[in-house]
Amino acid sequence: MTKDKSYPPTLYTGTNGHIVKKRLMPDGEATPLPVEPSLLVTEHSPDGFSWGYNGSGPAQLALAILLDITSDPETARKFAYDFLSDFVSGWQDGWGITSDIVLAWLDKVKAEYVALKAGKN
Template structure:
């Protein structure tokens, strides 16, 4: 029988089940690859909850950690962000064939790193440079952290942010750097600052 996945709300939380086994997926496996959302799975936007679900779906369906790591951002953007859990049935359904078809449409753009990023010799190994037409962006491969470089008239604004579990990034730290200063050093410092962040387990303060 063909593998499929279904999602529904249970006391406000998104519950995801593999069919036909009716086995519930948990977020516990995905943090070994990426650690995005402490609040579990979500759908319908390009944030951390959907990223966590995208990674879990690919990992469960293909049983390949490297494949899940390489493709979950694109899968989130094109598939999980479009899922809805509304209406009378209040559930969604995704077949294995639909996952395969979606991944086939992504192959032309996929590289061996999340979101088209490439390793940089000036950044820690878990950071990537990401191609954007309008600004320089750097992405952490194992957590939903970004560094964005903004070009002002006389200075650079370098911002470390987290997508969090919302649709808009949350600033974590920033630096203002004169144009003649070493902006690459500041980018590297913020990447290392992100790597040093330790998020306490839920319930601890």
């Protein structure tokens, strides 16, 4: 299930190689994004998050962000590699992304997936 778009957006940020935080905008307190919930879905990297390349740490981060935003393990698992490829693999230290951007991307990717699947039938 995707969060209601009327919720305040959440800002996800990454610094110092592995520290990922999230905060409700505009003035919420930043808290660490936990790795544990995403490890229960798929264990890519028990050592935690990373970004800036295609690997296990970035795959875990992609899954964790999608899981945090959608609260849906199946959706997070299904689209994590696309999110990794489109976003996480290219991030540098000091990156940031909002839940609104992720939800818009997810809507687009889901529509493309449905159209592709319909074209094969």
